[in-house]
Amino acid sequence: MIDDFKDYLRLQTDLSEEDIQHICGLAIQRKIRRNEFLLREGEVCRHKIFIVKGMLRTFGMTPDGGEHILQFSTEENWTLDVESYDNQTPARCNISAVEPSEVLLWAKADFQNLLATLPQLKYFSELLIARNIYSSRQRMLTILSASPEEKYEDFVNYYPGLLSRLPLRMIAGYLGISLKTLNRVRHAQLVRH
Amino acid sequence: MIDDFKDYLRLQTDLSEEDIQHICGLAIQRKIRRNEFLLREGEVCRHKIFIVKGMLRTFGMTPDGGEHILQFSTEENWTLDVESYDNQTPARCNISAVEPSEVLLWAKADFQNLLATLPQLKYFSELLIARNIYSSRQRMLTILSASPEEKYEDFVNYYPGLLSRLPLRMIAGYLGISLKTLNRVRHAQLVRH
Numbered sequence: 257m258i259d260d261f262k263d264y265l266r267l268q269t270d271l272s273e274e275d276i277q278h279i280c281g282l283a284i285q286r287k288i289r290r291n292e293f294l295l296r297e298g299e300v301c302r303h304k305i306f307i308v309k310g311m312l313r314t315f316g317m318t319p320d321g322g323e324h325i326l327q328f329s330t331e332e333n334w335t336l337d338v339e340s341y342d343n344q345t346p347a348r349c350n351i352s353a354v355e356p357s358e359v360l361l362w363a364k365a366d367f368q369n370l371l372a373t374l375p376q377l378k379y380f381s382e383l384l385i386a387r388n389i390y391s392s393r394q395r396m397l398t399i400l401s402a403s404p405e406e407k408y409e410d411f412v413n414y415y416p417g418l419l420s421r422l423p424l425r426m427i428a429g430y431l432g433i434s435l436k437t438l439n440r441v442r443h444a445q446l447v448r449h
Numbered sequence: 450m451i452d453d454f455k456d457y458l459r460l461q462t463d464l465s466e467e468d469i470q471h472i473c474g475l476a477i478q479r480k481i482r483r484n485e486f487l488l489r490e491g492e493v494c495r496h497k498i499f500i501v502k503g504m505l506r507t508f509g510m511t512p513d514g515g516e517h518i519l520q521f522s523t524e525e526n527w528t529l530d531v532e533s534y535d536n537q538t539p540a541r542c543n544i545s546a547v548e549p550s551e552v553l554l555w556a557k558a559d560f561q562n563l564l565a566t567l568p569q570l571k572y573f574s575e576l577l578i579a580r581n582i583y584s585s586r587q588r589m590l591t592i593l594s595a596s597p598e599e600k601y602e603d604f605v606n607y608y609p610g611l612l613s614r615l616p617l618r619m620i621a622g623y624l625g626i627s628l629k630t631l632n633r634v635r636h637a638q639l640v641r642h
Contacts, residue, residue: 316590326593338583342579385578389581389582389585392582392586393531393532393585395589397517399589399592399625400592400625401509401517430593
């Protein structure tokens with residue numbers, strides 16, 4: 257599992273082999289089952305998470321058990337509840353596995369230390385944060401503006417690989433539409449094509 | 450106008466008077482009229498913007514002229530199209546004045562230089578980015594989950610001062626609901642109270 261992460265760092269950054277070893281030395285390896293939680297609303301987010309294999313979702317829950325999905329995180333992506341992690345306050349989100357997954361975790365103190373001592377990691381981290389901001393803004397515009405049909409089409413185009421890996425109720429929870437509406441949209445598309 | 454900004458920096462940061470002078474020396478002062486644009490979709494965002502007085506909005510436009518509002522920026526806030534600014538690519542948003550406003554602008558090269566030479570400014574800037582991420586995530590959860598009634602109530606609670614400053618169509622454009630729905634929600638509340 258750690259070898260995949262090393263390859264990822266070699267490809268994405270200019271970090272030296274020594275630095276990569278150091279980062280990996282502080283990682284905690286975890287295998288998690290489908291639907292296992294890495295973070296529950298109200299807990300404090302104490303780790304940065306890198307997904308080696310599988311998929312996680314970050315979501316809020318309604319009183320009736322509905323899920324509003326902020327993010328799907330697949331292989332070679334990072335996730336966390338950033339506000340809870342930064343300020344060590346109770347999380348407003350849950351993070352749970354969509355599929356059986358393999359993840360690497362870093363305790364906050366360890367990762368802060370890495371960022372403070374490895375400028376290339378800090379630079380890379382800022383780049384990922386920036387990309388995340390760009391896509392959040394874009395998603396916000398889509399959510400505000402698009403019809404259910406456009407939202408679904410957008411999702412299919414942007415995440416072609418995810419469709420077959422996700423139950424429909426989660427796609428609906430990500431698009432902010434009801435399962436009923438999603439089914440209607442999908443049915444209309446099937447008829448059209 | 451520049452004095453208000455100096456007070457803001459004194460209050461919010463540990464920057465020295467000399468550094469504050471330096472930052473202010475690079476600022477371009479602009480007064481803009483209601484509905485004047487600081488950035489149009491397709492242009493490159495070349496400046497960081499600080500609002501001294503008034504209010505700007507950042508929004509996407511639909512073919513029929515509808516507005517999907519990403520953000521209202523009032524006094525003592527910063528704004529920009531971050532992706533366009535970072536990468537000098539065409540903006541996907543417009544930035545325009547809701548009210549006659551006074552703003553300070555910094556050319557990207559100047560501001561980059563300030564960030565590189567003033568660690569306190571860099572730290573402050575990262576703090577603002579983080580806060581922005583927190584509130585975006587929260588807003589996304591609200592947009593995904595809440596009913597029009599809850600969205601409106603949320604807006605009223607979160608931005609009590611904005612209600613009287615904004616035309617209803619802009620509030621609707623921010624909440625991602627139609628003007629008709631907004632009117633229904635407001636009418637039902639008036640009847641209830």
